[in-house]
Amino acid sequence: MFSFLKKNSSETATAPTAEKSGTSWIVRLKSGLARTGNQLSDLFSRGGMIDDELYDELETILITSDVGMDATNALLADLRRHVREHKLSEASELKAALAHCLLKLLKPLAIPLQADTHQPFVIMMVGVNGAGKTTSIGKLAKHFQSQGLSVLLAAGDTFRAAAREQLITWGERNNVTVIAQQSGDAAAVIFDAIQSAQARKIDVVIADTAGRLATQTHLMEEIKKVKRVISKVMPETANSPAAPHEVLLVLDANTGQNALSQVKAFDQALGVTGLVLTKLDGTAKGGVIAAIAKAHPIPVRFIGVGEGLDDLRPFVAEEFIAALLDQPA
Amino acid sequence: MLDNLTQRLSGVIKNLRGQARLTESNIQDALREVRMALLEADVALPVVKDFAAQVKQAAMGQEVIGNLNPGQAFIGVVHRELTKLMGEHNDALNLAITPPAVILMAGLQGAGKTTTSGKLAKLLRDQQKKKVLLVSCDVYRPAAIEQLRTLAAQLEIDFYASDISQKPQDIALAALDYARKHYHDVLIVDTAGRLAIDEAMMAEIKQLHAGLKPIETLFVVDAMTGQDAVNTAKAFGEALPLTGVVLTKLDGDARGGAALSVRHVTGKPIKFIGVSEKPNGLEPFHPERMASRVLGMGDVLSLLEEAQRGVDVQEAEKLAKKVKSGQGFDLNDFKMQMVQMRKMGGVSALLDKLPAQLSKAATDSKVDDKAISRLEGIINSMTPLERSKPELIKASRKRRIAMGAGVQVMHVNQLLKQFEQTQSMMKMFSKGGGMAKMMRNMAGKIPGMR
Numbered sequence: 001m002f003s004f005l006k007k008n009s010s011e012t013a014t015a016p017t018a019e020k021s022g023t024s025w026i027v028r029l030k031s032g033l034a035r036t037g038n039q040l041s042d043l044f045s046r047g048g049m050i051d052d053e054l055y056d057e058l059e060t061i062l063i064t065s066d067v068g069m070d071a072t073n074a075l076l077a078d079l080r081r082h083v084r085e086h087k088l089s090e091a092s093e094l095k096a097a098l099a100h101c102l103l104k105l106l107k108p109l110a111i112p113l114q115a116d117t118h119q120p121f122v123i124m125m126v127g128v129n130g131a132g133k134t135t136s137i138g139k140l141a142k143h144f145q146s147q148g149l150s151v152l153l154a155a156g157d158t159f160r161a162a163a164r165e166q167l168i169t170w171g172e173r174n175n176v177t178v179i180a181q182q183s184g185d186a187a188a189v190i191f192d193a194i195q196s197a198q199a200r201k202i203d204v205v206i207a208d209t210a211g212r213l214a215t216q217t218h219l220m221e222e223i224k225k226v227k228r229v230i231s232k233v234m235p236e237t238a239n240s241p242a243a244p245h246e247v248l249l250v251l252d253a254n255t256g257q258n259a260l261s262q263v264k265a266f267d268q269a270l271g272v273t274g275l276v277l278t279k280l281d282g283t284a285k286g287g288v289i290a291a292i293a294k295a296h297p298i299p300v301r302f303i304g305v306g307e308g309l310d311d312l313r314p315f316v317a318e319e320f321i322a323a324l325l326d327q328p329a
Numbered sequence: 330m331l332d333n334l335t336q337r338l339s340g341v342i343k344n345l346r347g348q349a350r351l352t353e354s355n356i357q358d359a360l361r362e363v364r365m366a367l368l369e370a371d372v373a374l375p376v377v378k379d380f381a382a383q384v385k386q387a388a389m390g391q392e393v394i395g396n397l398n399p400g401q402a403f404i405g406v407v408h409r410e411l412t413k414l415m416g417e418h419n420d421a422l423n424l425a426i427t428p429p430a431v432i433l434m435a436g437l438q439g440a441g442k443t444t445t446s447g448k449l450a451k452l453l454r455d456q457q458k459k460k461v462l463l464v465s466c467d468v469y470r471p472a473a474i475e476q477l478r479t480l481a482a483q484l485e486i487d488f489y490a491s492d493i494s495q496k497p498q499d500i501a502l503a504a505l506d507y508a509r510k511h512y513h514d515v516l517i518v519d520t521a522g523r524l525a526i527d528e529a530m531m532a533e534i535k536q537l538h539a540g541l542k543p544i545e546t547l548f549v550v551d552a553m554t555g556q557d558a559v560n561t562a563k564a565f566g567e568a569l570p571l572t573g574v575v576l577t578k579l580d581g582d583a584r585g586g587a588a589l590s591v592r593h594v595t596g597k598p599i600k601f602i603g604v605s606e607k608p609n610g611l612e613p614f615h616p617e618r619m620a621s622r623v624l625g626m627g628d629v630l631s632l633l634e635e636a637q638r639g640v641d642v643q644e645a646e647k648l649a650k651k652v653k654s655g656q657g658f659d660l661n662d663f664k665m666q667m668v669q670m671r672k673m674g675g676v677s678a679l680l681d682k683l684p685a686q687l688s689k690a691a692t693d694s695k696v697d698d699k700a701i702s703r704l705e706g707i708i709n710s711m712t713p714l715e716r717s718k719p720e721l722i723k724a725s726r727k728r729r730i731a732m733g734a735g736v737q738v739m740h741v742n743q744l745l746k747q748f749e750q751t752q753s754m755m756k757m758f759s760k761g762g763g764m765a766k767m768m769r770n771m772a773g774k775i776p777g778m779r
Contacts (some may be wrong), residue, residue, distance in 0.1 A: 066371075162473075165471070165473075255551075255555055258583040279437075307469075
């Protein structure tokens, strides 16, 4: 499955980091989560019996990985139950047990995005400022193209300086049409883009929107309006729901517990149908997925671990946990 | 909304009532709650541990003074220690050098470096009358240079044009040369976002730093950052001699625990905070306000500022004059107050900013936006004469007003009673010292306000 990941993305060779894209996805995912992973393997390989001290250290590791108090407590409770039921006593056995508990928590989130159910399939990208929406769109376009789908991008971020130019550059790299307007209303740009996609029989439309913090009430109202306008271009029919068919919330993996408030607020306003977790290539990260799985589960569609075009991939719970715990997948 | 510390502690400390001192045994539970609250606010674990130890030391033997209960006294200690940890006072930029003074911006992707560069340029020009030049060394992210160019044009700040075919180092030095020749006071150098573990990129910014010799190297960090803030800050702090930190996106609902982590790890002062998307949304950092925010104690000062922004100054002055001149405060003014309240985002927006105890009390007393619009409805059903002379309103008028507003007579009575209370409060205002007296009363009730 991962053979095609090894090809070099020469288009993005401008960044010094791009040389890393020769290594495989799993390796990069692993190195992204290395910090958490290393801490955990140290803990498990130390040997000895399962005791309270071990649980305490595990708690510390989970908290420092942004899992958050609630999900950490739930995970540990589940782990203790599992250990009791299977009469485990060795510290080395705890790793498999933890993998089991994590999988139980994260598996329900691993639902891949099916983008060929409607034509055009309209995806609306939302998120806070600087989460990586525009960059993710560039990578998503590549992803859908590799599935043989035609893609059109809508430059709906009419607020931030040069957001349009940024998307156009991504479009040029992927050979994808970008619908943009000199100025004006996000809803209008996206409206045009969908109409144009319908005329050209394009498969997937990805609409960019301006970053906004969930506390900015007027901006949240504006994005609700954008969604309403989208649903007017492609209203509900007998065999398909109204557009957008997917509302993707982009989350920065560096974000702490505020990621939860973001998920809740955007979901309440727009009905978020999927998450994209970006920038997993830093250091100690990824735990926030567990926090979300516990408090407000929404499918994680993609995770991003690098700056290369190929570095955004569907989320696979087993892979993620294997990388986290440094196990063979 | 997140559980906040004040609320959580009030439960733990209930059985502490009547004790005159904080001791190791009676603050144990409270300390645990502090740890939890800080973790929920994304303060990094090692920082939380150090801090808890510090609080314990400071709290021990603390006497419970005045009408505070032990819980409030304890929160006071936490708040003071937190403020201390964050630097006690605001540190300004140091630009005292032969111009051009160079400011280098560094940070992760999406932290807000470019936006902050623009805001900082505007702030320095508008408030310190500096001639500023902006330059972008971000040759990686598509349209990053374009973004700064657009910002500079919007703000009417000089911009040194660069191109993605150039090397960051060359761009920076050429810009420095340009700034010298054109007598710019300040050169702000925006850089590409980079991960601290990306060795090639970290080497690049080190080289930039060596070439530019900036007097200020600012680390830009997103207030929503989680536990990893410690590692990132540490790595950047080790690679670059940082002189300060800018905390961005504080207008969200993040508690900003990252502030604490970054400050603790780098030991560098937080100099600015980003508080809105607008070009003037960059403010000097105030440790005390941040401490309140991290603790979920409500941001009374920001509330006051918001009130100043939202309130119609002319209307308020008119009212003030009226009250001062001894003319009665009538129902027209009462209604005006409600309209002003709505302009500030309604009761719910105000409650969000209040300390937990107060906002809970207010929720219990059922002051909500609906009730306010009902009050407005009742006043709208009165004749102009009744509004300016409320004492005219007797049983028969009450019935008519209730009918007109679609409420019970009881509600009209309630309104009139509320109005009378407000009226008597207004009389207190008009007498000298009334306001100060009121604030003194309030200060006793709000922890952390002195």
